[in-house]
Amino acid sequence: MTAPVTTRNTHVIDGEQLAGGSERIEVVNPATEDVIASIPAGSAAEVDAAVTAARKAFPSWASTPLAERAALVRRISEGLAARHAEIAATITAEMGSPISFAQKVQASIPVATSKGLADLLEGGYSFSQEIGNSLVLREPIGVVGCITPWNYPLHQIVNKVVPALAAGCTVVLKPSEIAPLNAGILMEVLAEAGVPAGVVNLVHGTGPVVGEEIAGHPDIDMVSFTGSTRAGRRVSAVAADTVKRVALELGGKSANIVLDDADLTKAVKLGLANTYINGGQTCTAWTRMLVPADQHDEVVELAGAAAAKYTVGDPTDESTRVGPMSSATQRERVLGYIERGVAEGATVAFGGADTSALPATGAYVAPTVFANVRPEMTIAQEEIFGPVLSILPYRDEDEAVEIANSTIYGLAGAVFSADDERAMSVARRMRTGQVDVNGGGFNPLAPFGGYKQSGNGRELGQFGLEEFTELKSIQR
16 A cells, blocks of 8 residues: 555544554555555444434524634634645645646635635624514524535535534534545644634544444434435435435536527537536536537537547646546446446437547546437436536427436536627526536636536525524514
């Protein structure tokens, strides 16, 4: 085994690093297939100890003045910024995100979102308001269980842990066992920022063991989960017995509607970039490109030419645009979808399931473009979570909207048009949590979350903060 990427590969419960039992989970670099570290496989006993610590710490933390909590959030943001390079390299090693992307996005967005939250708290946000003869208070919900995924590992952790802290909650965190090492860095940052012992506790382990224990624990007041829709259903079912609040950020199958007056070159370039971002392992990826039928072939040609520019290879190389999938299991899943697309009659316009031109070692998949995709095909309905774009023709604007809304998901989407008002009109008709018009940029203060089976609740900014509060009305 090579040296660990970070030295803190332990549980952290009540401020203490705990090695756990003898059972370990190996952390594998998906590019080299080397084991780079191991973490303890947690059990119900560790979860119970973490919940006990969080419950004990809650009264004191909940009563901490807002100004002190805001200052602590500011220090967390600054601490993450100071360890930017280490965080980026760690995420590249544990889940294969290209280093240029890890530096620009994986390590940077957590800094921006936590800074935005500190700005909000210091800018006059109030946890109370007067409504008639009522004083309406937002109070911390209590102990929060946070279960997070591997694709944007630190970003998703920070989206939950930091606003929970800001609201006055205490936390039990289970990061993904595939990409857990960044969580150890965060725990160091939290300690250095002054988070008291027991306020944030880290328990490593698998979803079926640690995740389910968190979801069902009677002393956890809320579970915030990000992951697949299948796993989200399970979290909801397990949590139902204790009637705790459940916030879910789940899968997506987002549509990019290219209208007939759009700049095709721009729409295809940005659309493909969004599809292949982080190797396609992004819940908001615009994996369905909807185009006018009479422009289908032109769009396919543009997409194929653009896809050819996406270099696949070593994620530590600055020039790499698509690294490996996060694991061998994920690679096989994506290849299976590509083969299913061919079997159902879609046309491979670029890439495909042939891996002979890819690195011999590592969980690599070729960036792929499918043409002539029909809405009912599996590749147009199910989340693939890989670098696979489906191009679907439509007859008119109404059919485009109908196709966009035809999946069980509703997380993100896009519209391209030369007419902003027309684009906005179409965006309003899309049943999805966020829509980018003509390449609108990410806003770390805007609410993030989905419709339908993409989940419920919202993250980021004021909206994400308020997810971790209860409302109380006092009449006088």
